[in-house]
Structures are given as C-alpha cells and as structure tokens.
Amino acid sequence: KKLAVFVSGGGSNFKSVHEACIQGSVHGDVVAVVTNRKGCGGAEYARNKEIPVVLFPRTKDEPDGLSPRDLVAALREFEVDFILLAGYLKLIPAELVQAYPKRILNIHPALLPAFGGKGYYGMKVHKAVIASGARYSGPTIHFVDEHYDTGLIIAQRVVPVLANDTAEELAARVLREEHRLYVEVTAALCEERIIWREDGVPLIRSRE
Ligand code: GRF
Secondary structure: OEEEEEEOOOOHHHHHHHHHHHHOOOOOEEEEEEEOOOOOHHHHHHHHOOOOEEEOOOOOOOOOOOOHHHHHHHHHHOOOOEEEEOOOOOOOOHHHHHHOOOOEEEEEOOOOOOOOOOOOOOHHHHHHHHHHOOOEEOOEEEEOOOOOOOOOEEEEOOEEOOOOOOHHHHHHHHHHHHHHHHHHHHHHHHOOOEEEOOOOOEEEOOOO
C-alpha cells in the first residue's frame, strides 16, 4: 500500500514507520511526505531518503504551500492509499477527510478522549497528564475526522506515570511506545486487518 506521512516536527514516528517499510514488517511504501514546516526534522529526513516533500497548507508565510484541493489532487497523483499523521500539528481540512474516509490515522501521546483536542499538543499534553495525578498515560491511534483528536479509536497502549516524572521523561516513555504501536497499526492497515466490531468500533485482527 502507498502511504503519505504528514509531519511538523522531529519525525521520529515517521522514521520508525519508514524503517519498518524498508525492512518489510510493514507492507507499505512511503510515497510522499506532507509538512507545514519545510525545515523540520521529518521533512529533512524525507529529502535524505529521496521521498517527495509537499508543503501544506498555503499561508502568508508559505505562499508555495498547496490549497486543500491541490493537496488532494497531489495525493491522488501519488496514488496514496492511506495517510498517517505523525506529529502534524495543523487541522486536516474537511475536503481531505472526505477524500480519504477512514483512511487517515493520527497518533496522539495520551489516552484519548482525555488530554486531547486543540491546545493539547507537544509537552502540554504530558504536563497536563502529570498535573492531573493520573497514574497511566500512553499513545492513542485513531481515525481522523474534521476535529482535533475525536475520531474513532483504533488502538491504545498503557504506560505508567512515575512519581516525580518530568514532562520530558513521560514524553520519552510514551514516544517509545508510539513507535511500536504506529508500526503495528500501520502493518495491520496495509494488510487490511482493521475490522469493524458490530457497534462500529475498529479492531485489529491478529495475523493468522
Ligand atoms: C508525538 O508525541 C506525537 O504523538 C505527537 O507529536 C509527537 C511527534 O513526535 N502528536 P515525532 O515528530 O514523531 O518525533
């Protein structure tokens, strides 16, 4: 399957999925990277691997960025099957959600629906988790809808919050699990092992 990965930051989730594609544990191929920050680590990594980088969205500061309609056209041109958001911080426009229904995934570094939504990104998430006194956190992978962090949950992994954790320590513990979980879910996605429970909840079927 052909994948497009959206990044705004360091891109460590993108790297782990890309490596899994190369190594064969994910039956996928990253054919394009989309970014709102062309200088970010993820975009840099893509250029090093000779993966085309697309700038999105168009803004005052980035007049070369694509409009939503041109982005959909570009993704069609690349014959993209699935889109993975990996630390992409902008809202996905309705046009794109509708063009790829149940084909766009996001990873969030907390157990949704807690600690999600606009404003919960980066270290803010981990700070809020620690401040709440929650004993557990961990990544959530969900389908993307028109809002921040509200799409159907596909998979979650639990990570302990330890006494005296800093946000950075918790972030690092969650990120290690993010890398594993995103690879597992992307492998399932590419093998069409995401199935639907009667009540509409997506589940991952294990390999036969
Ligand atoms: C991850 O914690 C991801 O869950 C969040 O942003 C971070 C991105 O890390 N949305 P990276 O760019 O994949 O290294």
